Amino acid sequence: MPLLQLEEPLGGLATEALVPWLQASDRFPRMLWQSRDGQLTVAALGLASRFKAPQEHPTHARRIWCVAGFDANQSWNGYPAHLSYIPEIELEHSPAGWTLRISLGPETSVEQLQRSLATLHRISPEPDAGLPPVVAPVRHQPQQPQWCQQVGAVQRAIADGELQKVVLARQSSLRFEAAPSLWSLYRSWSQQALNCYRFVFEPAPGDGFISLSPERLMQRSGDQLLTEALAGTAPRPSQSAEARDASLELLADSKNRHEHQLVIEDIQHKLASIGLSCSQRCETSVLQQRGIQHLHQLLQGYANPMPADTLIAHTLHPTAAVGGLPGEAASRFLCHNESLVRGWYAGYCGYLAPAAAELAVTIRSARLQGNELQLFAGAGIVALSDPLAEWQELDQKIALPLSLFVPGEEHVSRRTSLS
Numbered sequence: 001m002p003l004l005q006l007e008e009p010l011g012g013l014a015t016e017a018l019v020p021w022l023q024a025s026d027r028f029p030r031m032l033w034q035s036r037d038g039q040l041t042v043a044a045l046g047l048a049s050r051f052k053a054p055q056e057h058p059t060h061a062r063r064i065w066c067v068a069g070f071d072a073n074q075s076w077n078g079y080p081a082h083l084s085y086i087p088e089i090e091l092e093h094s095p096a097g098w099t100l101r102i103s104l105g106p107e108t109s110v111e112q113l114q115r116s117l118a119t120l121h122r123i124s125p126e127p128d129a130g131l132p133p134v135v136a137p138v139r140h141q142p143q144q145p146q147w148c149q150q151v152g153a154v155q156r157a158i159a160d161g162e163l164q165k166v167v168l169a170r171q172s173s174l175r176f177e178a179a180p181s182l183w184s185l186y187r188s189w190s191q192q193a194l195n196c197y198r199f200v201f202e203p204a205p206g207d208g209f210i211s212l213s214p215e216r217l218m219q220r221s222g223d224q225l226l227t228e229a230l231a232g233t234a235p236r237p238s239q240s241a242e243a244r245d246a247s248l249e250l251l252a253d254s255k256n257r258h259e260h261q262l263v264i265e266d267i268q269h270k271l272a273s274i275g276l277s278c279s280q281r282c283e284t285s286v287l288q289q290r291g292i293q294h295l296h297q298l299l300q301g302y303a304n305p306m307p308a309d310t311l312i313a314h315t316l317h318p319t320a321a322v323g324g325l326p327g328e329a330a331s332r333f334l335c336h337n338e339s340l341v342r343g344w345y346a347g348y349c350g351y352l353a354p355a356a357a358e359l360a361v362t363i364r365s366a367r368l369q370g371n372e373l374q375l376f377a378g379a380g381i382v383a384l385s386d387p388l389a390e391w392q393e394l395d396q397k398i399a400l401p402l403s404l405f406v407p408g409e410e411h412v413s414r415r416t417s418l419s
């Protein structure tokens, strides 16, 4: 637990100052999180206390930040499979205004804290340094022939009745001439992104993770729980009339509807296992992203009393939108057949507090390690999936960040114009 927590309202700041403020500090980890509706933005520095297991969360702490990797048994160096912590400094913007929260831990250096605080009123948004050129072609893991084999293996397991769906993933790596700034990369990507959570985590200098994810794992406000099924994808043309037709086509497409329906059933079944009944809030709709769109179904959970947030998150994750169905068989399949380590890709991130909690699924994500950037994307494979169309879907999912530094979208196997 932190030794001391202080909270002060603040004035006179601009949200654009948050990134320069984080960049100017020498305190790690550095973290930025923004809700998909843009209502809550938090920039955080340092680590005042860390909790070993989610069940250790003290109930009176105001807000605990949580990140979990896709697989509790496998992570990247420097990125724990599960992290629950209270930062030393949190700077929060919400409709209520600005709040500064300070939590002192046993290892907090008061001098460093003062330095980080002193910069608060001196920071002005700086012109972005830009990104260095990319020096080598994009490398995919798996490559296309192995991808097609993996899709074939999923479909054989579906035909044998062992599986209904598996979400296969790909890692696409790029090398820059010099190490880009994580925050410049985030800024350029974020300026273009639509309808997404925004999460940046920098555990140490030279290594960082970004996720601009459209997908919510859960949101609780008091005893109201919202979750959602987000699965089924199509390109989104830039012209509005064409975009409308493409949405209608996606809503009517039987392969995508099936892929999506499996996620709804998975979530309903998982919530029922912890005593939560779950209903669909409205008709299935389409969530628009830059260049692509997804089938989207809001789900509301009811229970009295509401189970603990950690239990809900642990039960839902990984949903069939990032793992598969049945969950355990899909995890075994991925363990044996997927060659990449997903790390924080397709995990979750966000906060838990007594009054409210919100966790996003960490898709549309990237890890920057020195000069190398790894971009992650996955696609749900069902019986009717076409391996090459699913490969193109992966390209569409990374087209936005790639377009920032690979000119002319040379990487995209079928062109999709970003709107």
Ligand SMILES: C=C(O[C@H]1C=CC=C(C(=O)O)[C@@H]1O)C(=O)O
Residues within 6 Å of the ligand: 167, 215, 230, 231, 232, 233, 294, 320, 321, 322, 346, 363, 364, 376, 377, 378, 379, 380, 397
């Ligand atoms: C796993 C990813 O997307 C999921 C979310 C939306 C649509 C999906 C799909 O259509 O396959 C995936 O289930 C990803 O982008 O890496």
